[in-house]
Amino acid sequence: xxxxxxxxxxxxxxxxxxxxxxxxxxxxxxxxxxxxxxxxxxxxxxxxxxxxxxxxxxxxxxxxxxxxxxxxxxxxxxxxxxxxxxxxxxxxxxxxxxxxxxxxxxxxxxxxxxxxxxxxxxxxxxxxxxxxxxxxxxxxxxxxxxxxxxxxxxxxxxxxxxxxxxxxxxxxxxxxxxxxxxxxxxxxxxxxxxxxxxxxxxxxxxxxxxxxxxxxxxxxxxxxxxxxxxxxxxxxxxxxxxxxxxxxxxxxxxxxxxxxxxxxxxxxxxxxxxxxxxxxxxxxxxxxxxxxxxxxxxxxxxxxxxxxxxxxxxxxxxxxxxxxxxxxxxxxxxxxxxxxxxxxxxxxxxxxxxxxxxxxxxxxxxxxxxxxxxxxxxxxxxxxxxxxxxxxxxxxxxxxxxxxxxxxxxxxxxxxxxxxxxxxxxxxxxxxxxxxxxxxxxxxxxxxxxxxxxxxxxxxxxxxxxxxxxxxxxxxxxxxxxxxxxxxxxxxxxxxxxxxxxxxxxxxxxxxxxxxx
Amino acid sequence: xxxxxxxxxxxxxxxxxxxxxxxxxxxxxxxxxxxxxxxxxxxxxxxxxxxxxxxxxxxxxxxxxxxxxxxxxxxxxxxxxxxxxxxxxxxxxxxxxxxxxxxxxxxxxxxxxxxxxxxxxxx
Numbered sequence: 001x002x003x004x005x006x007x008x009x010x011x012x013x014x015x016x017x018x019x020x021x022x023x024x025x026x027x028x029x030x031x032x033x034x035x036x037x038x039x040x041x042x043x044x045x046x047x048x049x050x051x052x053x054x055x056x057x058x059x060x061x062x063x064x065x066x067x068x069x070x071x072x073x074x075x076x077x078x079x080x081x082x083x084x085x086x087x088x089x090x091x092x093x094x095x096x097x098x099x100x101x102x103x104x105x106x107x108x109x110x111x112x113x114x115x116x117x118x119x120x121x122x123x124x125x126x127x128x129x130x131x132x133x134x135x136x137x138x139x140x141x142x143x144x145x146x147x148x149x150x151x152x153x154x155x156x157x158x159x160x161x162x163x164x165x166x167x168x169x170x171x172x173x174x175x176x177x178x179x180x181x182x183x184x185x186x187x188x189x190x191x192x193x194x195x196x197x198x199x200x201x202x203x204x205x206x207x208x209x210x211x212x213x214x215x216x217x218x219x220x221x222x223x224x225x226x227x228x229x230x231x232x233x234x235x236x237x238x239x240x241x242x243x244x245x246x247x248x249x250x251x252x253x254x255x256x257x258x259x260x261x262x263x264x265x266x267x268x269x270x271x272x273x274x275x276x277x278x279x280x281x282x283x284x285x286x287x288x289x290x291x292x293x294x295x296x297x298x299x300x301x302x303x304x305x306x307x308x309x310x311x312x313x314x315x316x317x318x319x320x321x322x323x324x325x326x327x328x329x330x331x332x333x334x335x336x337x338x339x340x341x342x343x344x345x346x347x348x349x350x351x352x353x354x355x356x357x358x359x360x361x362x363x364x365x366x367x368x369x370x371x372x373x374x375x376x377x378x379x380x381x382x383x384x385x386x387x388x389x390x391x392x393x394x395x396x397x398x399x400x401x402x403x404x405x406x407x408x409x410x411x412x413x414x415x416x417x418x419x420x421x422x423x424x425x426x427x428x429x430x431x432x433x434x435x436x437x438x439x440x441x442x443x444x445x446x447x448x449x450x451x452x453x454x455x456x457x458x459x460x461x462x463x464x465x466x467x468x469x470x471x472x473x474x475x476x477x478x479x480x481x482x483x484x485x486x487x488x489x490x491x492x493x494x495x496x497x498x499x500x501x502x503x504x505x506x507x508x509x510x511x512x513x514x515x516x517x
Numbered sequence: 518x519x520x521x522x523x524x525x526x527x528x529x530x531x532x533x534x535x536x537x538x539x540x541x542x543x544x545x546x547x548x549x550x551x552x553x554x555x556x557x558x559x560x561x562x563x564x565x566x567x568x569x570x571x572x573x574x575x576x577x578x579x580x581x582x583x584x585x586x587x588x589x590x591x592x593x594x595x596x597x598x599x600x601x602x603x604x605x606x607x608x609x610x611x612x613x614x615x616x617x618x619x620x621x622x623x624x625x626x627x628x629x630x631x632x633x634x635x636x637x638x639x640x
């Protein structure tokens with residue numbers, strides 16, 4: 001269906017793109033709460049990240065390659081599917097053997113090769129990296145340098161605790177900054193299955209890290225029982241599949257978040273202007289030509305705001321019932337106008353009628369009786385991952401970054417986003433301070449493949465940057481501002497991943513739309 | 518105590534004769550291999566209190582299969598046991614590449630054993 005209905009002789013066709021949703025990992029289909037515990041998700045997270053970090057740690061402390069590659073064929077012969085990773089050093093206690101490091105199903109083994117006979121003795125799992133041993137927290141020896149991998153826990157004094165209600169001293173110190181719980185005395189603790197150890201030293205600054213991230217640390221145990229950190233290693237950006245960005249035409253993706261239909265701060269005219277612009281009902285032919293290049297629209301959370309005063313648990317009077325559903329009905333009407341012309345994704349946010357814990361499940365289709373008749377309408381999970389013409393998008397409605405803002409500090413939202421990508425985890429503070437479904441078999445927020453575009457909605461201001469990884473990955477980071485406050489929507493060009501904003505104003509004196517690059 | 522000596526036997530119950538149906542006692546090697554199977558692949562040595570030495574008189578209502586499964590539950594290499602069924606935990610360990618022993622899977626799928634972990638219902 002063309003987006004034009006006005007009197008022109010030639011119709012401008014909208015461009016198409018292939019869309020594929022990758023939200024399967026965020027779906028909670030048949031999971032039933034049977035008493036699952038949050039410790040399970042922490043175990044899944046730690047194990048997956050630890051295996052990954054062990055295999056990556058050679059990039060961190062590289063050693064010189066060994067000369068004994070001839071013996072590798074012997075090893076491969078003897079046990080079929082071992083992959084030889086790298087050979088580290090020659091043992092010289094008896095002068096006739098060497099250590100070879102092999103990876104078998106994600107585990108790193110040290111294998112002793114005897115030169116004379118070619119036979120080998122499989123050693124116990126004792127990974128060694130350039131002379132530094134890995135060990136568990138319980139296996140730390142005082143004064144010996146080693147590498148430990150575990151989950152970080154940040155002990156925060158000002159973090160609200162449910163036990164504060166019961167504390168005898170009722171003269172509580174008032175929080176100076178109720179939206180940020182940092183304190184100079186916060187310290188970090190590293191934890192794995194065997195135990196936990198307090199981290200000391202100046203390399204690791206507690207203000208950068210949050211509870212839930214998995215890192216590798218090089219250091220040694222001190223006499224006081226702390227672990228003195230000498231160096232930190234994060235997993236870094238995940239491997240990225242190359243998008244074919246050449247030979248493309250300009251195709252645009254529009255991101256909006258925080259529309260908040262039904263709230264007192266939102267201006268319905270602004271939203272209507274946006275809808276009209278996307279559907280091509282605004283502007284002259286040139287403007288319509290630009291609008292015809294929009295191939296996808298994403299609503300990144302908080303599309304509706306139901307008046308909170310009505311949701312106090314009491315029975316609703318009939319006039320109040322219509323007020324509750326009004327906002328969603330208006331949203332449905334506007335969404336159907338967009339869905340009639342272009343494919344649209346709607347993600348739930350913190351204020352939307354969806355579940356609270358991450359991953360938020362898609363907004364129920366019965367809320368959108370008008371829009372759901374269009375096959376271009378997709379109700380998606382939060383976080384949302386999809387591919388458009390081979391370009392991979394990953395984004396959330398903002399809860400993960402908002403939580404990071406409360407427990408750590410950074411220059412801007414983009415730096416928080418960069419950290420989540422480097423830690424390879426969308427929401428490291430879940431389930432500690434961010435509501436999360438108690439998965440037992442996996443952690444769905446681990447980022448396995450680096451996206452090309454990473455967006456976060458409902459932020460205070462617009463920001464965008466290209467992040468480059470150590471292996472040539474390139475990610476466009478986008479921080480989408482709240483539409484009800486700023487009137488800004490973000491437009492991304494699929495051809496070169498460049499971003500600009502669309503600003504909609506409804507002031508009588510500035511009634512125009514303009515693109516600013 | 519002016520009881521007649523004939524009544525002493527009434528006080529003290531005699532030991533039961535060895536008759537009737539008894540569970541077949543396993544050979545020692547078979548039992549120890551199964552026990553160690555549950556702890557393969559980790560440093561963890563189960564404390565001797567958990568290793569059942571099988572004195573028939575003091576046996577609770579669990580047998581050696583349950584014992585092996587309890588060792589599997591307690592093995593921290595496969596993660597926490599609470600809140601998951603044993604088979605789900607075994608499958609997760611398998612999927613994460615931890616190589617849990619096949620005997621545990623056979624026990625869980627074949628014989629009639631408790632499907633929930635040791636602490637289920639207790640915590």
